[in-house]
Amino acid sequence: MAKLHVSTTINGEPAEFLCDVSQTILDVLRDQLGLTGTKEGCGSGDCGACSITLDDRLICGCLMLAAEAEGRRIETIEGMAKGDRLHALQKKFIEFAALQCGICTPGFLVASRALLAHNPDPSETEIRYWLAGNLCRCTGYDKIVRAVMEVARDMRETTR
Amino acid sequence: MVDMKYVAPSTIDEAVGAILAANGTGRILAGGTDLLVQMRLGTAKPGVIVDVKNIPEMMRIEETAGGFRIGAAVSGAIIGEHPALGKAWPGVVEAINLIGSKQIQGRASAGGNLCNASPAADSVPALVAAAATVTIQGPKGRREIPVETLHAGPGRTTLQPGEIVVGFTLPARPLGSGDAYLRLIPRTEMDIAVVGCGVSLIVANGTCTAARVGLGAVAPTVLLVEAAGKALIGSRLDDKALEAAAAACRAACKPIDDKRGTVQYRTKIAGVLLKRAAAIAAERAGAR
Numbered sequence: 377m378a379k380l381h382v383s384t385t386i387n388g389e390p391a392e393f394l395c396d397v398s399q400t401i402l403d404v405l406r407d408q409l410g411l412t413g414t415k416e417g418c419g420s421g422d423c424g425a426c427s428i429t430l431d432d433r434l435i436c437g438c439l440m441l442a443a444e445a446e447g448r449r450i451e452t453i454e455g456m457a458k459g460d461r462l463h464a465l466q467k468k469f470i471e472f473a474a475l476q477c478g479i480c481t482p483g484f485l486v487a488s489r490a491l492l493a494h495n496p497d498p499s500e501t502e503i504r505y506w507l508a509g510n511l512c513r514c515t516g517y518d519k520i521v522r523a524v525m526e527v528a529r530d531m532r533e534t535t536r
Numbered sequence: 537m538v539d540m541k542y543v544a545p546s547t548i549d550e551a552v553g554a555i556l557a558a559n560g561t562g563r564i565l566a567g568g569t570d571l572l573v574q575m576r577l578g579t580a581k582p583g584v585i586v587d588v589k590n591i592p593e594m595m596r597i598e599e600t601a602g603g604f605r606i607g608a609a610v611s612g613a614i615i616g617e618h619p620a621l622g623k624a625w626p627g628v629v630e631a632i633n634l635i636g637s638k639q640i641q642g643r644a645s646a647g648g649n650l651c652n653a654s655p656a657a658d659s660v661p662a663l664v665a666a667a668a669t670v671t672i673q674g675p676k677g678r679r680e681i682p683v684e685t686l687h688a689g690p691g692r693t694t695l696q697p698g699e700i701v702v703g704f705t706l707p708a709r710p711l712g713s714g715d716a717y718l719r720l721i722p723r724t725e726m727d728i729a730v731v732g733c734g735v736s737l738i739v740a741n742g743t744c745t746a747a748r749v750g751l752g753a754v755a756p757t758v759l760l761v762e763a764a765g766k767a768l769i770g771s772r773l774d775d776k777a778l779e780a781a782a783a784a785c786r787a788a789c790k791p792i793d794d795k796r797g798t799v800q801y802r803t804k805i806a807g808v809l810l811k812r813a814a815a816i817a818a819e820r821a822g823a824r
């Protein structure tokens with residue numbers, strides 16, 4: 377089967393790969409590019425473990441063909457920390473114990489970052505609705521929501 | 537596995553050509569939130585995937601003489617951010633924005649929601665109420681149809697071989713108009729409508745002068761309930777008129793029994809949602 381050649385940008389760096397038409401971007405990130413931070417939970421758009429951004433839009437990596445990445449910009453969890461410096465959301469998730477097994481965590485972090493980019497002052501209700509497409513089996517969500525609220529507040533204070 | 541092809545043309549003519557050349561095995565890819573799920577389940581096995589997101593006309597929202605043209609492949613997220621569209625057609629926008637999660641909104645389109653032809657598709661009752669028309673392009677050129685005539689049954693449309701939905705046209709809104717969409721789901725987010733109801737009204741000096749009602753998930757296709765609209769027109773949207781419209785909705789229901797709701801429950805809810813959606817549409821009509 378002829379492979380497709382795709383040129384794209386991943387976490388700010390140019391990237392190229394060969395893929396089959398049937399492969400999702402999630403498959404390529406994990407299995408070919410070694411970017412295994414993005415997780416697969418359901419493969420059908422329900423759990424949000426595969427959350428990435430495409431041209432700054434939050435999407436499910438499991439519902440996008442790898443071929444569609446041509447000429448676009450993708451951000452994954454691997455682009456969130458700057459070297460050893462964790463993103464404020466990552467720090468706060470640790471501080472608040474907003475994770476247990478951790479499989480949902482990259483998805484929550486990517487989705488939360490997209491929320492704060494879109495709305496720096498979300499209410500608790502807005503956070504809960506925004507994160508409704510991310511499922512967590514362990515934490516009961518509350519610590520995650522608190523962590524996001526706190527980061528939003530810190531970010532507003534430092535930019536004031 | 538058969539060799540699957542992917543093409544991403546930049547014109548509608550090329551997309552139509554690619555679908556035709558695929559001899560019935562071609563599938564349009566918009567946001568992929570239905571298609572990729574179906575491919576994974578094995579219920580869709582396309583030979584050629586025609587990605588339409590590089591076609592400018594299908595990816596933009598235009599303000600026309602008072603109305604709007606929405607490209608078929610524009611994502612819910614972009615539709616939700618369009619200020620003028622949300623002011624003129626809040627019910628249409630809220631219906632499209634109810635589809636799935638934020639992740640799904642980043643990709644899901646109204647064209648995909650319509651063409652997937654689920655009787656429970658959330659955007660469709662609102663588009664039906666809005667009297668939206670659908671622009672279709674195929675091998676024989678362009679045609680325009682009322683949105684309610686596109687569904688033929690669950691998963692089936694009236695599109696002919698090679699035809700693609702290019703976009704939707706929403707008419708101009710006079711002063712005193714409002715629309716609303718409500719659905720009932722067992723959860724607060726991420727579920728399939730048990731019943732969905734779209735209402736669009738025009739109110740002048742307290743009297744309803746135009747009304748259309750779309751009902752979802754209560755029949756094999758989304759319904760335009762003309763009798764419900766008629767029951768509202770000429771009234772002051774009083775309880776009696778609302779009850780008559782609700783009765784017309786209940787009478788139009790031919791629902792299925794499933795885990796989400798029985799026939800009796802769905803029928804009753806259709807009337808309840810009509811009244812609530814009409815109240816919101818009327819309030820919005822007053823505010824304009």
Ligand SMILES: Cc1cc2nc3c(=O)[nH]c(=O)nc-3n(C[C@H](O)[C@H](O)[C@H](O)COP(=O)(O)OP(=O)(O)OC[C@H]3O[C@@H](n4cnc5c(N)ncnc54)[C@H](O)[C@@H]3O)c2cc1C
Pocket residue numbers: 420421422563564565566567568569570571572573588608609634635636637640643644645646647648649650651652656657658659699700701702726727728729
């Ligand atoms: C987790 C999840 C939650 C969901 N929640 C909801 C919900 O709450 N409400 C709801 O209504 N739906 C829901 N859906 C279903 C789906 O997201 C919507 O139907 C969506 O609008 C489909 O749009 P799309 O652009 O992704 O379509 P695609 O998957 O790209 O296409 C859908 C179908 O339409 C065809 N098609 C697409 N565009 C065109 C066109 N322009 N011309 C001709 N044919 C075309 C495709 O070939 C395909 O058969 C959900 C899906 C998921 C995965």
Ligand code: FES
Pocket residue numbers: 415416417418419420421422423424425426427436437438439
């Ligand atoms: S793996 Fe993509 S949403 Fe679950």
Ligand code: FES
Pocket residue numbers: 474475476477478479480481511512513514515
């Ligand atoms: S921490 Fe285990 S699923 Fe969320």
